[in-house]
Amino acid sequence: MDMEFSPEDLAFQQEVRDFIAENYPADLRDKQDEGEEMSKEDFLAWHKILYKKGWIAPAWPVEYGGTGWTPTQRFIWSEETARADCIRLMPFGLAMVGPVIYTFGTPEQKAHFLPRILSGEDWWCQGYSEPGSGSDLASLRTTAVADGDDYIVNGQKTWTTLAQHADWGFFLVRTDKEAKQQEGISFLLIDMKSPGITVRPIITLGGEHEVNEVWLEDVRVPQSQRVYDENKGWTCAKFLLAHERTGIAGVAASKRGIEKVKAIARTELDGDKPLLANAFFKRKVAELEVDLAALEFTELRSLAGPNANRGPGPESSLLKIKGSEIQQRLTELTLEAVGHYGAPYFRGFGEGDNEHPIGPDYAHRAAPTYFNMRKTTIYGGSNEIQRNIIAKMVLGL
């Protein structure tokens, strides 16, 4: 056991650093620095550069377009992209439906969808939650009724992230009303341009349009777009949720987040000293770093330990719980650091001038981000549900 990078790893690290430095779009960097909202094109700009390089899906098997990197190389990759504050890649295709398709899909589905996920040609969204089915996902009521070679789908989904941009969605639907809850569900790929689909925005506390309601009224879906067997969709769903939970730990991004908080606390004043010199504030930053180290080494153990090749299991719930709590504490600390300038609501700023600014730029999104990130302990299976999973699956209670 050791935690040193080999000379090959160090060379790889340098290669990654050089690549990012030479290829990351400058205008995207400016937009990020100014805290602007990202458009679909912004999200895709970096995606397309990585696709061209062949680095878009490090976690995928090589035969489907993966990089063949070792776990250490993948770790270096996520470290370096976070360190350079690269925009996050949308997980819906790359981290969610892609693995479901290459694990459970037909040869035709693999041939059609996987290359389009890699290239960024299709933007995916996730049709899981319903107004009455959140934590109790298996109680979902959207139905798919067979009609010749098709299904006719009716129902309502909610919390559908960035569905306003989506070309395709993966949906959990009920194909057998008589079966036990989990046994009557199928996993469908649906073209979001299909007649009968309506996407309606949900505005969240920071004023963002990030999530949506998706209404399906007599939507016709070819049965060839069902992944895996009819009524076996829950198998895909569980597989995908475990994948989603590992990504959710967000260690590298939180490391970057801590650096940002420290930079703010070095700029903000507390008396005649920087805020970071305040013993109370400094202790909170230090505690966050310690907790993040604990999360990081727990994740590394699962990535490079004896069970590394088994795929994500119920222990990924631990990563989700601790990772989401750390992300939230980061936003809380940022809001605390900016003091009075947490209050101005940046969407309400009219035309101004540089002589009369409204607080420092880094303060403008502090409160909306804090409000928005309350979602992390709710989505992907709430932290209460994750604790149930650990109690049952890990502790055997």
Next chain:
Amino acid sequence: MDFTYTETQDMIRDTLARFLGDTYDFETRQKFINSDAGRDPAIWTALAHELGMLGAPFAEEHGGLGGGALENAIVMEELGKVIGVEPYLPTVVIAGGALKAVGGAQADAMIPEIIAGNAIIAFAYAEPQGRYDLANLRTTAKKDGAGYVLSGHKSVVYAAPWATHLLVTARTGGNARDRDGVSLFLIDANLPGIVRRDYPTVDGSRASEIYFENVAIPGDALLGGEGTGLPLIEQIVDEATVAVCAEATGVMQKLHEGTLEYTQQRKQFGVPIAKFQVLQHRMVDMFMEVEQARSMTIMGTLKLGLPANERMAAVSAAKAKVARGANFVGQNAIQTHGGIGITQELAIGHYFKRATMIEGQFGSADHHMDRYERITLAD
């Protein structure tokens, strides 16, 4: 010892609660906070004329109801329950408190204007470099003949876009963080040289950056002594801090009640989620925070009249406890609601936003624990 309210105090609470129940339902509030003006001026007028509520803490000789800090706390708690944006805190509690403290001709002139609803006064005290230190001021008021010339930049002045007057802290002498040399001025909000940038705040109110660009102000704008204003400023900010604790109590109570109600309606796994013990215990913890916030608010309010050190220790104890309680209750109200708690549509998220801003208002929990320690645990 008696912890019951008087009949008059009960009447103030009941009258105000009934009025706000009729005028301040969530949908109506959302409509006017999103309007150009950001508020409904008719409500302020009604609070003054129909309810006489703007006179709650003022003496009868000024036309008030003869109350004090407890009456302010009652009004603030009721405003908290509807996440009201009415500028009662800066106008009545803070400016009114300063005027009561200095008395004389200035009080005789302005207090009736406040009670009548004619004056709205914003409190311009915070500065970009100052954090929660009331003496950390770069704004200066330089003597100029009989008056002063005011220069500087004040941060995040709540209610400033609506204000007829500004209550301003400024340095008439001394260096940036000295206790000496600080003065308090009450000035007309529309004097030449006052530049304002207005904006909404994340908790539904309106505020401004205020830039004083060589603003000529009259000599009688000075409240209290020149250069010796800090003790008065500390006193009115302490009064404001417990008033905000009272508001927090109202906000937290609504967050808790809303959560109880929602968990009894929302079903998952075939039962109302309120049946799950993990959520029951969490709601019990929230309940205990609400009760303690109420207790600490009363404690802080009752101790406002004590000598400065005892007053400050009590107010800091109250604010530290309330800030942490507001954090806990707000976060858990959202968590227990799930996704729906994060949408703009439900009231609960808006209570959470106000609870969050209260945490830092007039000093974070850390700031107040620090002040408490310095007073009570000095070597």
